[in-house]
Amino acid sequence: MSEHYQALLEKLKAITDVEKAVAVLDWDRETYMPEHGIAGRTRQISTLSEIAHRMFTSNELGDLLAAAENEQREAAYDSDEASMLRSVRREYDEQGLFTPEFVRRRSEVTGAAGAAWAACRKKNDFAGFRPHLEASVAIAQEAADIYGYDDEKYDALLDKYERGMKTAAVRRIFDEVKAQTVPLIQAINERKGAIDDRMLAQDFPVEAQRTMCRYAAESVGYDFSRGNLAEVHHPFSTSFGRNDVRITTRFAPEYAVSSLFATLHESGHAMYEQGIAEALDGTPIGKGTSSGIHESQSRLFENQVGRSLGYWQAHFEVLQRHFPEQLKGVSVEQFYRAINKVQPSLIRVEADELTYNMHIILRFELEQALINGDLKVADLPGAWREKMQTLLGVVPETDSKGVLQDIHWSMAAFGYFPTYTLGNLYSAQFMAAARQQDPRIDTELAQGKTTQLLAWLRENVHRHGSKYDAPELCRRATGQTLSAEPFVHYVREKFGALYAL
């Protein structure tokens, strides 16, 4: 008997159809929409979002959910049915917590803060942004109180992006990363001239970049018959279902490597969505389970694979063929060293694999203090500079290059930043487990191939979609809870060798 469950599933799939249509409208807005299309598009997206919301929060769906739960109460914990119902119940109850009045007010606050942020960043005007950021912090605190929490207010915000993860656990792990990374960065700083990456700062023809990005995405296993690559200002990936998952990139003539690694990054995200079990496709759990796990897949292909020597030993020849003048006389080892140069810098999105986490830890610590009320928004720029000095040894001269650089806080997306570093840690832990469980993976990686690695990820991560929360998925796939150890081990080995430490 699964009559109620099937009826519920049909309703949920229809809601997913509407949400995927919104995703297509979003993708088109970023890729091909003409400039004057924006007003109509905003209306269309808003109408569809409202329809999806109304469908999901209807009493009819609530009744069907209760009936399906009753019908499926014997279903095994890890069955699709039980997993689906757990997830839908959680989301249904949660959506009920936030009144339309609150949702509207939050959207007003973040709408105004977003516009103010863009303007103030340009003008280096933190004072102008301050009242908006205060409102943004306040609305996030209010959301946390409505959502509820046991230990710390920040838990409620983190749970939105990394369900089941506690602030205290993240703090413990991040402290370990910090303790191990800061001395490593300092040691590297004493060997500043050890890596020469000037060959990356040339003009790389955009047409060849385009071909090379396609090649790179294909080389790691992104399936172009179930997706495509488009050009945008800010790269992203988006799924309209497991058989249509698109990636985007941005081409800057002066820095080919940026489009290449952005493509590998988005390919990682996209392969996660392409690998979700067919049975889950179009259902509420037919998508990546958390921001951190999603980021682990992008980082794995961008860094663990894409910045490895093995990958480039196999593929550098192709790159050289596409940029014969720019890479003339460059050896694969020189190239490998260049793309792994460590250099403390001010801007998060341009940071290397090692210093990147320091940017995240800084934001994680600051936003906890903001949410707990230990730090006033007025004192934020000073706190930012202080932490930059401690963690990276560099200090921004302007707020535009400091506290105003990211959009996230204007969107009240507190709790999102830590998932970037969680992604790095998960990626190392998955990679270590995969290599240990299947020795063919190492052999292949040394030849620039990822077939077995992708098979392992499909089996242990991708296919489950959102059946399990991130902590449970991590335990199931690696046999361990998340720890800093695999990542610390990885960077010590890699950068120890690169910098002869």
Added chain:
Amino acid sequence: MSEHYQALLEKLKAITDVEKAVAVLDWDRETYMPEHGIAGRTRQISTLSEIAHRMFTSNELGDLLAAAENEQREAAYDSDEASMLRSVRREYDEQGLFTPEFVRRRSEVTGAAGAAWAACRKKNDFAGFRPHLEASVAIAQEAADIYGYDDEKYDALLDKYERGMKTAAVRRIFDEVKAQTVPLIQAINERKGAIDDRMLAQDFPVEAQRTMCRYAAESVGYDFSRGNLAEVHHPFSTSFGRNDVRITTRFAPEYAVSSLFATLHESGHAMYEQGIAEALDGTPIGKGTSSGIHESQSRLFENQVGRSLGYWQAHFEVLQRHFPEQLKGVSVEQFYRAINKVQPSLIRVEADELTYNMHIILRFELEQALINGDLKVADLPGAWREKMQTLLGVVPETDSKGVLQDIHWSMAAFGYFPTYTLGNLYSAQFMAAARQQDPRIDTELAQGKTTQLLAWLRENVHRHGSKYDAPELCRRATGQTLSAEPFVHYVREKFGALYAL
């Protein structure tokens, strides 16, 4: 007092938002969607179409419509309000006829048939397409029976694309076109060598075609800040609102003129939608009033403008600059003669201005027979060949070049084909009226400009959207009901001169 009317309008605009989202999903399917995206996309479109249908056919909307009609009963016949209510009432009463189950089933049939058609055309596999076409005919017959008709079943289908037009009337006008055209074609056939168009059958670099198509679209007034040009297999245009109206084209290296005229054709369609009054945007009457009137706008810019000597006297130099080798030593008169060569051929979309209508009349007659049940799908390829022989004196060797060449029947779009020739007839009638009413139009056309012509069309055709049915719009704009005369006059003058008849 317009409280009920405004409330109705808000609901209708939300429905339009959903319909426009479907249009975006459709456009994306034809342009950028990867091959395996089709199943998910078919589902999404089907779900959204059902939602729009349900919103439109709800009792709530019916009550609001009745209240708004009562409130606006004094509104002038040609006011936006009265026109909107007339149109919505008609559609509301009609849509009530089609159940959500039928709408979903039809969309599934045509989704599958569309995919099958594309595959079978490639493989010249009519047998593979046959069951899909049978399903498509059956669903169209079912729709006609639901819709109802007085005289012939085909009336019900024609009315969908050309409201207010009767099959018998079309037959009369088409018979007149046939009577006048067939002898003209025969006379031209006796002067086969009179026009040399070999210069068109060279390799034209696709990149230059791309630039030239943009140039051509802009030259006739298509607004790129409210649209774009994408590449597809089967060119079309689509509107997501008057500020986002897209055109598409197809590039074949061996026949540059084909992409150029396809672009002018779609630009004509798109300018109609771009020219609709702002007050009607996003409402049910904010779109072209019929397929025939739509086609009149595309044919006007493709043929009456784009195949005129005046247009090329102004623009041939630019074309020559884009294809210097291919058009070396070719005079504008030679080029003008070449693009107007009359040559009975197999493929409708490649047919010249004169024989084109014979392709349409063939389809018009065959699809009437399919719908009436006088012709079986299995016998269609034979009937096709027979009629080709009678009307054009040429017979396709493969079904790919015969009955499989058009997508329309896979979409169950029976009743659509005649609107192509109706469009040719309307375009000649509009053109004659415009030139008579504003003498500046002729002066401009002789210089390859269309500013005043476009202004006349905006004022007399475009801005009205669907306020008036095609027959009424034609009377208002030209003072006459549709007749074959202006078109017959036009082709006799033009081809009489070209072939010295």
